[in-house]
Amino acid sequence: MTSLQNQSSVRSLTLGQVRFTYVVDGAMAFPPAGFFPSVPPGEWTLDLLDEHGMVPMSAGGLLVDIGERRLLIDAGLGPMRGEAGGGTVNCGSLLDTLSGLGHHPSAVDVLALTHLHPDHVGWAGAFGRHAVAAAEWKASPEMAWLAAPSLLEDGDEVVPGVSAIVTPGHSPGHTSFLITAGAERLLCFGDAFHHPLQLNHLEWGSGPDWHGDSVPAARRRLIDEMLVPGTLAFAFHFGDQPFGRVSRAADGTIAWNPVPSTVLAGPPRLLA
Structure with missing residues (x-):
């Protein structure tokens, strides 16, 4: 069973000939009022919060085995434990999780980055080839240590079957990745959404948003993509519901519908 109240397990899903695996780095949790300042307090029902009244948000990377290529989207937070960003974190297991799946970083052809916030680039230095939106790279001089990444524009193909959707807002060049798997697709939407509550209130931003307007x-734009028939989605921070579909009811309401996935291992780290 999956739940928004729990940290994510290491989960795998296969569409056609493409396999997706959430390579979990560790656990994060943030206070709802602090991280989601525009969400009315009454929206936070008990089934959306962990036992400490926090919003669970795992960190990690999405491993995509597609054709002859192996792509990793994002690289977790890296070794960090304690208070951070107003919340609590316990991360640092991404390379161990990857090893448990039978892979060394050298087996990853390219690390594609949705954006350059700390909880998505923690292990980036362990990988040899990187791809990131040109606008994101230009706005992040502190990331100069990331040697010569391939710079992406909206619509560019990262590897065959994987294209970039650049939608500034959460960050200057925040990028989602659309993966084609035969007759189906999967959209990895990064931090465009941190919680399913935001699907019905596009104006409910997140604390780290760069340009809320x-x-x-x-x-x-991303919801329109997710509503295309045959499209699934991947969420880094939706508790233990990383894989799902969105649907629109007759009244226009958007729902997040988790889809079954295979649990390969439990959460590698938990919060005290």
Whole structure:
């Protein structure tokens, strides 16, 4: 069973000939009022929070085995434990999780980055080839240690079957990745959404958003993609519901519907 209240297990899903695996780095949790300042307090029902009244948000990377290529999208937070960003974190297991799946970082052809916030680049230095949106790279001089990444524009192909959707808002060049798997697709939407509550309120931003006024348009474009028949989605931070579909009811309401996935291992780290 999956739940928004729990940290994510290491989960795998296969579509056609493409295998997706959430390579979990560790656990994070943030206070709802602090991380989601525009969400009315009454929206936070007990089934959305962990036992400490926090919003669970695992960190990690999405491993995509597609054709002859192996792509990793994002690289977790890296070794960190304790208080961070107003919340609590316990991360640092991504390479161990990857090893448990039978892979060394050298087996990854390219690390594609949705954006350059700390909880998505923690292990980036362990991988040899990187790809990131040109706008994101230009706005992040502190990431100069990331040697010569391939710079992406909206619509560019990272590897065959994987294209970039650049939608500034959460960050200057925040990028989602659309993966084609035969007749189906999967959209990895990064941090465009941190919680399913935001699917119905595009204006409900997140604390780290770079330009909140741009977020609703970015989200609208991604929802339109997710509503295309045969499209699934991947969420880094939706508790233990990383894989799902969105649906639209007759009244226009958008729902997140978790889909079954194979549990390969439990959460590698938990919060005290």
